[in-house]
Amino acid sequence: MKIIQSTCNYCSIACNMDFYVEDGKIKKVIPTEKYPVNKGFSCIKGLNLDKQQTIRNFPKYPLLKQEDGTRKQIAWEEAYSIFSKKMKSIVEKYGCENVACISTGQLTLEDMSLVGHVFRNYIGGQLDGNTRLCMATSVVAHKQSFGFDSPPYTLNDLELSDVIVFIGANPIVAHPILWDRVKRNKDKNKKIVTIDIRRSETAKNSNYFYEIKPKSDLQVLYILAKYLIEKGWVDEEYIQKHTENYAEFKEHVKKYKYESLQEKTGICFSDIEELGKLIHEGKKVSFWWTMGINQGYQAVRTAQAIINLAVMTGNIGKPGTGANSITGQCNAMGSRLFSNSTGLYGGGDYADELKRKKIGEAIGVDPNIFPKGPTLPYNVIIEKIISGEIKALWILCTNPRHSWINNTEFQEAVKKLELFVVQDLYDDTDSSLLADLYLPVASGLKKDGTIINTERRVSRIKPVLQKADGEKTDFEVIYEIGKALGMGDLLEGWETPEKVFDKMVKATKDSPCDMTGINYKNLDEGYGIQWPFKKGEILENNERRLFENNEYYTPNKKVKFIFEDILENPTPTTEKYPYILDTGRGTVGQWHTQTRTREINYVNDTVPKLPYIYISKELGEEQGIKTGDEILIESINERVSRFKVLLTEDLSKEVMFSPLHYIETNNLTLSIYDTYSKEPSYKYTPIKIIKV
Ligand code: SF4
Secondary structure (H helix, E strand, O other): OEEEEEEOOOEOOOOEEEEEEEOOEEEEEEEOOOOOOOOOOOOHHHHOHHHHHOOOOOOOOOEEEOOOOOEEEOOHHHHHHHHHHHHHHHHHHHOHHHEEEEEOOOOOHHHHHHHHHHHHHHHOOEEEEHHHHOOHHHHHHHHHHHOOOOOOOOOOHHHHOOEEEEEOOOHHHHOHHHHHHHHOOOOOOOEEEEEEOOOOHHHHOOOEEEEOOOOOHHHHHHHHHHHHHHHOOOOHHHHHHHEEOHHHHHHHHOOOOHHHHHHHHOOOHHHHHHHHHHHHHOOOEEEEEOHHHHOOOOHHHHHHHHHHHHHHOOOOOOOOOEEEEOOOEOOHHHHHHHOOOOOEOOOEOOOOHHHHHHHHHHHOOOHHHOOOOOOOOHHHHHHHHHOOOOOEEEEEOOOHHHHOOOOHHHHHHHOOOOEEEEEEOOOOOOOHHHOOEEEEOOOHHHOOEEEEOOOOEEEEEOOOOOOOOOOOOHHHHHHHHHHHHOOHHHHOOOOOHHHHHHHHHHHOOOOOOOOOOOOHHHHOOOOOEEOOOOOOOOOHHHOOOOOOOOOOOOOOOOEEOOOOOOOOOOOOOOOOOOEEEEEEOOOOOOOOOOOOHHHOHHHHHHOOOOOEEEEEHHHHHHHOOOOOOEEEEEEOOOOEEEEEEEEEOOOOOOEEEEEOOOHHHHHHOOOOEOOOOOOEOOOOEEEEEEEO
């Protein structure tokens, strides 16, 4: 029996798993003991990766929609030809800026780089990722504050920290291995703190829980900063030497009044005193955030308010500290750096002529083929489809009919397209079913490449199983599309994932994410490598934390305090819509739109089949609603969804919570985005109950 170590391609922890393979079948899956991320543990999703070999016969050939709406199987060559002819004629007629592609943080770094080459460098179209839905806020916050998209931590910081503050994050459900690292922290006096709008699983297992009102997080963070400054509980020396804009920030936070704290945020002054003392008395304080912060209408500034707290208290660049954004998808970090969509390969700036030249030389292309600027963001792509400007859309391994905010709008939008192509393992996702052309691709178990996890660790995805006749990987399909489009010599050197990886590594030379010391050979040693890792370097303990030398990636090497006045909520509750819908991960076993996890027996047996919504017991009693009732919920944009009710004591009366794994949830959410990151504001939708 062969043992093949590969990476779980669900969440951003990117656990490694040992696949025991015999006669072309996986006999068992065991979390890799030696891998420094998951250390012999994993969640139920990783343990069930082998189910993808047996559960169904995945389609192997493309499907073309017929005039009567049925789908006909066609040969691969025909599919490539239809794709290229139609795409080229649309580009000719409407211009290259009016064709678009949306990829995903589930693809490998190599797949993304190749799509970026085909769709941006060659076609010249718009290309955004579904990472816009989860990580765009952190990216912008990092770039503006640190000078580069650079989450600074190692997961080991969770084991070293004595005060661990989670803000808008529920790792017990969303990142269970990250929580396992918290539990491995040997400090008996460590304090786990959660700030959230609901008593989540993580909140219930924390030493301190501060239940704040929805979207009052920025207010809380500014007032906390004000309190720490007033008490003198800041690291003046660090601030003087390594930061800029502090005096202005200090002035800014003065305007937030303790008197209005309770009314605006739901917590009181004594909570701020307690929280401030915890941070002050902590020797190694780490701050961790995820979608509760990222998915808001003022999200970038909120993320930066967390960065400001870490910086002003000197809790950055040292073991057990940091302002640490937790990524969502397995390769969101790879997408952020290598998709050639919002920035040049390796995190470069499209406007930087020198960088264009350097990267062009490194990867062997004329820099003039690089796009002139960042892509249009996801929301604008959808808006332009609706307005009739964008005419073609190619989607790779994502399911926006389900996951996009205000998702019914997506269904309406694609009806206007002249060409809608979906590339996915499954032919029955809500999005695949709408496609004019469906391109089937092999599962991650058959792919070759790399991904980068939440702590910037690059790891290998290896083919555990062989492809069947007719099956293609994402990489092969993208490459063949490039050929059919007529890229010719432009595809020279892009033939295999390894060649593309080596190109991308060269593109990072002398950049903050320098990966010139990483290759498939040293990744195959099986520990993963965190960037930056320059050629010739040796890492102690196989881990790397950023900013240990107190130098940032800004021109003056200082970290910048960034802040602004708190915005009015663009869609507050009203008399008619008095409650707030919050959304998020429902259970450990469910992943996003449930495309893959719906087939895990354990998940099916333990989670409700029907979409469900949590409502506070208090409200239930008041409204005469019981657990198990079915109700209709209407959102402020007059969309209606049906849910099963689960009454809970973990929510305040104003807030309801519905998992994102059901299409009904994002039927209700609104087309509201953060100003800078354009990340959707999933966490606040005014709603009302219609009893059934
Ligand atoms: S889903 Fe995440 S936590 Fe679970 S096994 Fe995969 S990588 Fe690990």
